[in-house]
Amino acid sequence: MSFRQARWDEPPIWELAAVPEAPAAPPPIPGVPERLRRTRGVRWPELSELEVVRHYTRLSQMNFGIETSFYPLGSCTMKYNPKVSELLARRPGATAMHPYQPEATAQGSMELIWRLERALAKITGMAEASLQPAAGAHGEYAALLMVRRYLAERGDLDRRTEVLLPDTAHGTNPASAQMAGFTAREIPSSNGCVDLAQLRASLSDRTACFMLTNPNTAGLFESEILEIAEAVHSAGALLYYDGANLNAILGITSPGRMGFDVAHLNLHKTFATPHGGGGPGAGVLAASERLAPYLPIPRVVRHGRTFRWDYDRPKSIGKIKTGYGNIGLDLRAYVFLLSHGEEGLKHVARRSVLNSNYLAHRLSALLDRPFRPLVKHEFVLSGARLRERGLRTIDLAKRLLDEGVHAPTVYFPTIVEEALMIEPPETESRRELDRFAEAFERAIQDTPEALHRAPQNLAVQRVDEVGAARHPRLSWKDLRAAVAPPATAGPAPAPPPPKP
Amino acid sequence: MVGPARGPLGDTVPRWISDEPGEERGLLEALGLSDVEELFSDIPRKARIGRLGLGAGKAEPEVVAEVDRLLDRNRPYSKFANFLGGRIAPRYAPAALDALLSRSEFSTAYTPYQPEASQGMLQALFEFQSLWVELTGLDVANASLYDGATATGEALLLCRRIHEGRRFLIPASLPWEEKSVLENYATGPGLVVEEIPWDASTGSLDLGAVDRAVASGDVFGMLIDVPNGFGHLDEALPDLKSRLGTIPLVVSADPLALSVLAPPGEYGADIVVGEGQGFGIPPAYGGPLLGLFACRRELVRASPGRIVGATVDAAGRPAYTLTLTTREQHIRRSRATSNICTNQSLVALGFVLYASLVGPRGLAELERRLSEKARTLASGLGGLEGLSAPRFNAPYLHEFTVEIRRGSALEFLDRLRRRKVLGGHPLADPRPGRPHDAERILVAATEAVDDKAIQRYVRSARAALESVGVSA
Numbered sequence: 001m002s003f004r005q006a007r008w009d010e011p012p013i014w015e016l017a018a019v020p021e022a023p024a025a026p027p028p029i030p031g032v033p034e035r036l037r038r039t040r041g042v043r044w045p046e047l048s049e050l051e052v053v054r055h056y057t058r059l060s061q062m063n064f065g066i067e068t069s070f071y072p073l074g075s076c077t078m079k080y081n082p083k084v085s086e087l088l089a090r091r092p093g094a095t096a097m098h099p100y101q102p103e104a105t106a107q108g109s110m111e112l113i114w115r116l117e118r119a120l121a122k123i124t125g126m127a128e129a130s131l132q133p134a135a136g137a138h139g140e141y142a143a144l145l146m147v148r149r150y151l152a153e154r155g156d157l158d159r160r161t162e163v164l165l166p167d168t169a170h171g172t173n174p175a176s177a178q179m180a181g182f183t184a185r186e187i188p189s190s191n192g193c194v195d196l197a198q199l200r201a202s203l204s205d206r207t208a209c210f211m212l213t214n215p216n217t218a219g220l221f222e223s224e225i226l227e228i229a230e231a232v233h234s235a236g237a238l239l240y241y242d243g244a245n246l247n248a249i250l251g252i253t254s255p256g257r258m259g260f261d262v263a264h265l266n267l268h269k270t271f272a273t274p275h276g277g278g279g280p281g282a283g284v285l286a287a288s289e290r291l292a293p294y295l296p297i298p299r300v301v302r303h304g305r306t307f308r309w310d311y312d313r314p315k316s317i318g319k320i321k322t323g324y325g326n327i328g329l330d331l332r333a334y335v336f337l338l339s340h341g342e343e344g345l346k347h348v349a350r351r352s353v354l355n356s357n358y359l360a361h362r363l364s365a366l367l368d369r370p371f372r373p374l375v376k377h378e379f380v381l382s383g384a385r386l387r388e389r390g391l392r393t394i395d396l397a398k399r400l401l402d403e404g405v406h407a408p409t410v411y412f413p414t415i416v417e418e419a420l421m422i423e424p425p426e427t428e429s430r431r432e433l434d435r436f437a438e439a440f441e442r443a444i445q446d447t448p449e450a451l452h453r454a455p456q457n458l459a460v461q462r463v464d465e466v467g468a469a470r471h472p473r474l475s476w477k478d479l480r481a482a483v484a485p486p487a488t489a490g491p492a493p494a495p496p497p498p499k500p
Numbered sequence: 501m502v503g504p505a506r507g508p509l510g511d512t513v514p515r516w517i518s519d520e521p522g523e524e525r526g527l528l529e530a531l532g533l534s535d536v537e538e539l540f541s542d543i544p545r546k547a548r549i550g551r552l553g554l555g556a557g558k559a560e561p562e563v564v565a566e567v568d569r570l571l572d573r574n575r576p577y578s579k580f581a582n583f584l585g586g587r588i589a590p591r592y593a594p595a596a597l598d599a600l601l602s603r604s605e606f607s608t609a610y611t612p613y614q615p616e617a618s619q620g621m622l623q624a625l626f627e628f629q630s631l632w633v634e635l636t637g638l639d640v641a642n643a644s645l646y647d648g649a650t651a652t653g654e655a656l657l658l659c660r661r662i663h664e665g666r667r668f669l670i671p672a673s674l675p676w677e678e679k680s681v682l683e684n685y686a687t688g689p690g691l692v693v694e695e696i697p698w699d700a701s702t703g704s705l706d707l708g709a710v711d712r713a714v715a716s717g718d719v720f721g722m723l724i725d726v727p728n729g730f731g732h733l734d735e736a737l738p739d740l741k742s743r744l745g746t747i748p749l750v751v752s753a754d755p756l757a758l759s760v761l762a763p764p765g766e767y768g769a770d771i772v773v774g775e776g777q778g779f780g781i782p783p784a785y786g787g788p789l790l791g792l793f794a795c796r797r798e799l800v801r802a803s804p805g806r807i808v809g810a811t812v813d814a815a816g817r818p819a820y821t822l823t824l825t826t827r828e829q830h831i832r833r834s835r836a837t838s839n840i841c842t843n844q845s846l847v848a849l850g851f852v853l854y855a856s857l858v859g860p861r862g863l864a865e866l867e868r869r870l871s872e873k874a875r876t877l878a879s880g881l882g883g884l885e886g887l888s889a890p891r892f893n894a895p896y897l898h899e900f901t902v903e904i905r906r907g908s909a910l911e912f913l914d915r916l917r918r919r920k921v922l923g924g925h926p927l928a929d930p931r932p933g934r935p936h937d938a939e940r941i942l943v944a945a946t947e948a949v950d951d952k953a954i955q956r957y958v959r960s961a962r963a964a965l966e967s968v969g970v971s972a
Binding site: 005009010012013014023026027029030031032033035036037038039041042043044045046047049052053055056057058059060061062063064065066067068069071073076078080081082084086087088089090091092093094095096097098099100101102104105106107108109111112115119122123125134135136137138140141142145148170171172174175176177178179180181182183184220221223225226249251252253254257258266268272274275276277278279280281297298309311312314317318319320321322323324325326327328329331334335337338339340341342343344345347348350351353354355357358361362374397398401406407409412426427428429430431453455458459460461462463464465467468469472473474475476477478479 | 516517518520523524526527528530531536539540541542543544546547548549551552553554555556557558560563564566567568570571572573574575576577578580582584586587588590594596598599600602603604605606607608609610611612613614615616617618619620621623624625626627629630631633634635639640641643644646647648649650657675677678680681683684685687688689690733735737738758759760761762763775782783784785786787788789800806807808809810811812813814815817819820821822823824825826828829830831832833834835836838839840841842843844845846847849852853855856857859860861863864865867868871875895896897913914917922925930931932
């Protein structure tokens with residue numbers, strides 16, 4: 001393998017020009033009193049357009065993206081982002097639209113929102129959907145606010161203060177529960193799945209909600225889901241669906257059919273909108289009949305051929321952000337949906353699950369698989385065996401980067417020792433899966449020294465994350481203030497990381 | 501496996517899924533299976549679904565035609581003399597900006613959890629954080645939140661972490677959407693958002709009311725916005741922190757305004773948030789937006805969101821990485837400072853691109869020019885009967901409030917629209933039963949506003965007001 005990433009030694013942008021310590025104050029604006037004005041200009045470089053373009057082009061060349069590299073990040077669903085979506089999202093009819101334009105001038109956007117919401121309601125088996133959340137965690141949070149309001153109306157909020165979740169849950173779940181004013185309580189899993197007896201024993205009249213991902217973060221389908229739903233509902237609690245892993249079940253089952261009351265989806269995962277180096281995403285809230293009245297306002301409604309915004313929803317939680325959602329991304333998701341259609345979506349689920357089982361099968365000769373063999377769109381391996389050679393999962397991950405592929409999600413779920421979580425979405429061909437399996441084999445068979453030293457083929461070698469946290473330098477201002485760079489004891493193992 | 505029939509452009513599905521003849525059969529055979537359905541045997545029959553009724557897939561030209569049909573039903577603001585603004589600014593972005601944002605190494609990347617593979621995005625985000633630090637005069641910025649409104653929500657929660665109390669003070673003039681978002685963020689921990697009335701003449705905070713609220717105790721933070729919800733500047737801004745004492749001050753600031761106004765860090769702000777969409781990103785009917793967030797150094801470990809730090813690699817060369825992650829949900833779970841995971845990284849990149857392409861002098865010059873246009877419009881409208889423009893006697897930059905005294909704001913705006921003018925947006929809370937004390941609209945100037953557009957606005961406004969008079 002002869003992968004080499006660009007290495008530009010590109011300085012920070014302020015080093016490209018001489019920036020005065022105190023740039024001249026901007027000319028005064030009539031009517032603005034002196035005490036409100038800047039006494040010196042903003043300290044930032046004055047560069048030509050070409051200098052700026054070259055700087056960021058070079059930076060881009062020191063970054064993996066889906067179009068440069070296979071990105072098998074578990075729970076992140078890093079699939080191809082279609083070009084036609086990018087083309088359409090840049091039409092003036094999509095971009096030059098202010099959210100406060102009169103309804104009469106925004107009928108197209110409103111129809112798009114209406115159509116996408118209805119399609120997503122069908123896909124999730126829910127009564128209604130809202131595009132307002134900016135991302136998955138934002139959708140979780142909004143859903144729990146809806147649960148709160150619903151329980152309050154039922155006169156049940158005072159005692160139902162607890163949110164239950166499995167110990168495999170994404171970190172956002174307990175964090176959202178806490179922000180929404182609940183106490184998050186984790187239930188130990190058994191063989192990677194919810195332990196029904198444990199769940200039953202934990203449910204009580206203090207339970208507001210049980211949050212679950214299905215397939216879960218171990219890549220397993222919770223086959224007892226109908227019994228789980230029954231148990232949760234008989235305890236008077238609600239069932240929440242974390243839609244991060246929806247890709248595996250598109251068109252085959254749905255949160256509504258499984259008995260969930262409210263769900264969030266990540267359009268930047270399942271519906272192929274670009275991740276943008278960490279965002280923007282696009283979250284969706286989908287709710288059953290009994291929770292739909294609590295969805296954020298406004299709701300788009302249709303009267304014949306005309307669409308309008310309805311603010312008259314007395315039970316609604318109100319707003320969770322400015323505007324109606326990340327509509328620019330919703331449009332891309334709509335393109336994905338239109339292109340695939342119903343059969344195409346099922347094909348997406350089938351192929352992603354086929355890819356995942358195939359790759360799991362190939363890699364299980366190299367590392368242990370902790371749970372049952374049949375997985376959905378992703379699977380988990382344990383790097384515990386690497387310890388015999390003085391290695392950790394992080395070393396394998398870094399060595400994989402040298403092969404020109406992105407590393408899997410590592411150290412998650414935490415119930416698996418030295419976990420690697422791998423998701424090969426439907427857009428990867430068999431050839432690419434085979435190449436990855438070969439790269440994985442080369443990496444694991446390389447010498448321990450080579451793995452410790454990895455990566456060598458990227459813009460930088462192993463990055464000192466511990467030093468970064470110990471001596472935080474978080475901006476140019478800090479760099480200016482720093483007398484000397486922090487002492488470093490070489491590469492430190494990364495802290496147990498990522499939930500994607 | 502029975503996949504849908506397809507061809508490059510005909511049939512149904514695009515070639516986003518590899519379907520070389522024999523490929524899927526080969527994958528199944530490797531698993532010792534004959535039918536892909538066997539891979540779903542763990543899903544109980546009773547949980548299966550039938551048809552969804554979504555229709556068949558479409559080939560690319562049909563998809564383009566269908567989406568264009570929808571977009572053609574829109575009438576973009578570029579077809580009007582456009583005066584819409586507020587937190588979301590329909591400004592021009594240099595073409596170089598979208599060209600760089602479109603680079604797929606940025607746009608299709610995931611969160612830079614593997615720093616060695618992601619130095620480009622990490623360095624760009626470090627530059628973004630540095631820029632917001634320079635604009636605000638604070639010490640630490642994060643790598644973005646969802647939007648300005650959710651950034652105020654996170655600021656509220658941070659204030660509560662560092663100060664006792666149950667009451668959070670906001671100006672009554674804050675946009676209603678932001679009030680609603682703040683009320684939601686306050687709900688979980690059982691906090692109260694309390695409105696401070698404005699002075700009838702200036703629209704600025706009633707300082708007596710601030711003093712009384714502080715004196716009555718239990719206040720854990722206060723928010724003020726610059727410009728305020730009326731588009732005006734509060735002259736008491738520099739004195740506010742001294743009235744609050746140890747109570748944290750949150751300033752929600754427009755980034756373009758900060759190119760000419762004193763950095764809030766200089767007058768005691770503990771946290772500065774803002775909406776950053778106006779720097780380079782089209783409104784796109786309201787999203788994606790950009791939540792800006794900076795705070796004093798002492799608060800960083802209690803603050804929300806991802807942060808990029810400078811460090812070195814194993815060879816001792818400069819490098820960047822996500823840092824202070826023990827604050828975050830993927831490590832700290834229910835004890836995290838926020839639930840945020842996905843943020844607005846690409847939009848943050850757009851922000852630093854915009855400021856770098858326009859340059860610091862260019863930003864200040866843009867704000868000066870837009871302010872001049874706003875003043876020209878205000879003096880044109882000021883002469884009309886039936887409205888008050890600007891409504892408030894306070895300084896302003898590129899936007900201000902107009903009060904309609906004859907007819908309703910909605911009627912007024914509708915009449916303007918018929919004359920090809922998007923004349924601003926109503927400030928009233930549209931929810932039924934909410935207080936609606938006056939017909940006010942917020943009017944803003946952008947680069948696209950020229951003398952002709954201003955004259956058209958004034959002419960149309962006169963006609964709109966006269967026709968109300970006639971029908972009355």
